[in-house]
Amino acid sequence: MTLAQQLESTLTAVLAQVLGEAITAAVSPANDLRFGDYQSNAAMVLAKSRKMNPRALAEQIVAAWPAAAIATVEIAGPGFINFRIKAEVYAARMQSAASDVRLGVSPVADPRTIVLDFSAPNVAKPMHIGHIRSTILGDSLSRIARFLGHKVITDNHIGDWGTQFGMVTWAWKNVLDEPALLANPLAELLRLYRHASDASKADESIREACRLELVKLQQGDAENFAIWTRCLELSKQGLQQIYTRLDVNFDHWLGESAYNDALAPLVDKLLAENLARESDGAVCIFSDGSVADQTKDPFLIRRDGEWTDFPMMIRKSDGGFNYATTDIATLEFRKNEWNADSVWYVVDHRQSLHFQQLFAVAGRLGLDSMDLRHIAFGTILGTDGKPLKTRAGDLPQLADVLDDSVAAARLTVNERSRLDTDEERAELAELIGISAVKFTELAHHRLSDYVFDLDKMVALEGDTAPYLFYSNVRSRSIFRKLEEPFVAGAPIELVEDAEIHLARLLSRFAEVVPAVLDDCRPNILTSYLLEVARAFHSYFEACPVLKAEGITRHSRLTLCHVTAQTLATGLKLLGIPVPERM
RNA sequence: GCUCCCGUAGUUCAAUGGAUAGAACGGCCCUCUCCUAAAGGGCAGAUACAGGUUCGAUUCCUGUCGGGAGCACCA
Numbered sequence: 267m268t269l270a271q272q273l274e275s276t277l278t279a280v281l282a283q284v285l286g287e288a289i290t291a292a293v294s295p296a297n298d299l300r301f302g303d304y305q306s307n308a309a310m311v312l313a314k315s316r317k318m319n320p321r322a323l324a325e326q327i328v329a330a331w332p333a334a335a336i337a338t339v340e341i342a343g344p345g346f347i348n349f350r351i352k353a354e355v356y357a358a359r360m361q362s363a364a365s366d367v368r369l370g371v372s373p374v375a376d377p378r379t380i381v382l383d384f385s386a387p388n389v390a391k392p393m394h395i396g397h398i399r400s401t402i403l404g405d406s407l408s409r410i411a412r413f414l415g416h417k418v419i420t421d422n423h424i425g426d427w428g429t430q431f432g433m434v435t436w437a438w439k440n441v442l443d444e445p446a447l448l449a450n451p452l453a454e455l456l457r458l459y460r461h462a463s464d465a466s467k468a469d470e471s472i473r474e475a476c477r478l479e480l481v482k483l484q485q486g487d488a489e490n491f492a493i494w495t496r497c498l499e500l501s502k503q504g505l506q507q508i509y510t511r512l513d514v515n516f517d518h519w520l521g522e523s524a525y526n527d528a529l530a531p532l533v534d535k536l537l538a539e540n541l542a543r544e545s546d547g548a549v550c551i552f553s554d555g556s557v558a559d560q561t562k563d564p565f566l567i568r569r570d571g572e573w574t575d576f577p578m579m580i581r582k583s584d585g586g587f588n589y590a591t592t593d594i595a596t597l598e599f600r601k602n603e604w605n606a607d608s609v610w611y612v613v614d615h616r617q618s619l620h621f622q623q624l625f626a627v628a629g630r631l632g633l634d635s636m637d638l639r640h641i642a643f644g645t646i647l648g649t650d651g652k653p654l655k656t657r658a659g660d661l662p663q664l665a666d667v668l669d670d671s672v673a674a675a676r677l678t679v680n681e682r683s684r685l686d687t688d689e690e691r692a693e694l695a696e697l698i699g700i701s702a703v704k705f706t707e708l709a710h711h712r713l714s715d716y717v718f719d720l721d722k723m724v725a726l727e728g729d730t731a732p733y734l735f736y737s738n739v740r741s742r743s744i745f746r747k748l749e750e751p752f753v754a755g756a757p758i759e760l761v762e763d764a765e766i767h768l769a770r771l772l773s774r775f776a777e778v779v780p781a782v783l784d785d786c787r788p789n790i791l792t793s794y795l796l797e798v799a800r801a802f803h804s805y806f807e808a809c810p811v812l813k814a815e816g817i818t819r820h821s822r823l824t825l826c827h828v829t830a831q832t833l834a835t836g837l838k839l840l841g842i843p844v845p846e847r848m
Numbered sequence: 849g850c851u852c853c854c855g856u857a858g859u860u861c862a863a864u865g866g867a868u869a870g871a872a873c874g875g876c877c878c879u880c881u882c883c884u885a886a887a888g889g890g891c892a893g894a895u896a897c898a899g900g901u902u903c904g905a906u907u908c909c910u911g912u913c914g915g916g917a918g919c920a921c922c923a
Binding site: 562 | 849850851852853854860861862863864865866867868869870871872873879882883884886887888889902903904915916917918919920921922923
């Protein structure tokens, strides 16, 4: 149980005694240390509904507060109840955390099967800077959900069946450079794509030719299927190189093509059940009028002063299927084959309308018991403050961004590192470079647009991954110098403010990790880890460890140990490994 | 036009409806005979605007002004 939960439990018991009824009151961390460690506004909330004086009710709560509780209480302001955790309680927490790999984080009581759909690049094109957010956010969320005890299925729903294959196939047949393909498959595939893309824009007939190639592929044409198979294989190899470098793993790579056979029957079923109907030769799903507020109906749109249909198209007039069709089929598969309780889509916020429609359709298909979330995120901007356009064709490639970041890290490492060998330094530079990109992404609120500024990303000072690394390195360094063995688990005592403050933050790890999943926001964890690191650096300056003796020495070693464990565990949940030396 | 997201220090970002809005970078001062100064300790500096709900609003509601996005045969 976390400290907040213990306080809530005690407070509930006290309220039962004071008011004579069972009321669960919330306790939250105090915003300001001057007020204590935790606070509750229960007296103010309850007094209002009972027409009581909030301070008078708070007085009663304080009077009934058991002396043996983990915290002392006091009243402040209009009726806040402030809790101050006893130092010995923090000491006991640190003592047990020292030998607990979970650092006090309990598995959830109701583990669920969560399908996490993220990254999902279109194949035949290399990943670019725009793929960073989904890939890194999704990976981190999957790690955190797993750590909390959920059954997580990660699925890379790659775009392997769409328009771009019509283009690549057309270019493959017309301008393929076979030797170039053998020498550098990804570069040649990109060239083919760009060639077709540019040609389509310039020439209507080429665009039509590309579209026909796609239709042929989707109808099972043998030649096009062979080209597609080879493109897909080459593309996947290229993608996997990046995922390996990022240490991002998928349980499945069930792309759009995996659902191809399900699409025609799905559309027939929806037509038969009157959930969809024909419109201008296409098959669409319309509003069913179940949403009273028309502005909230995802199948209606206001145009020229009137509400008109904005249907979800599931079959084009040429017989081809849409993104939407595949998504419905995919959702049914995840429910039926994987027994998913939740499906979380880590996808650009620009697709929010699509997901509103998809989730509404899921409801009509009886899939509404599932927890479906569109985990939207904002746009990555250039240094000019303008969005990087996703299909401009000349965005920086993800692999290049990683290389640049590592190169920048290498400069700093060579200048400042205490590592001896070139191998160690190269390894550290790779670690810091990749981590800088990941940490920058995860430290931002996911819905914010953020400016992609490589110089700042790899600045390596301030609120960055290396700052966290450095805390860990300082801690580990002490243990390397230690002559006696460190045995975790012996009692400790906390005296200095810096010790108590560090212990207070470390004790909150168990509250912070679950909070990330409430709104799928890893930046809660990055903020917390920076706070821990800051507290550790202050502590490190204020409280000598190796010069101390007796219980003080053991206590300080324990804090160093728990700090290192917390940082390493927290960073691991973000997909970032931590170095022992730097 | 309609819908959604976003407007916080000079800059980049934080803040489950709580108390004197936190960091970092940049700027100005200090601190290495001391466990890694990639650090620590100080100083200065912000909620776009106008209403409303509330004991209490950066947060919720309405409107205005800015920025971005979406609005059926693309994914």
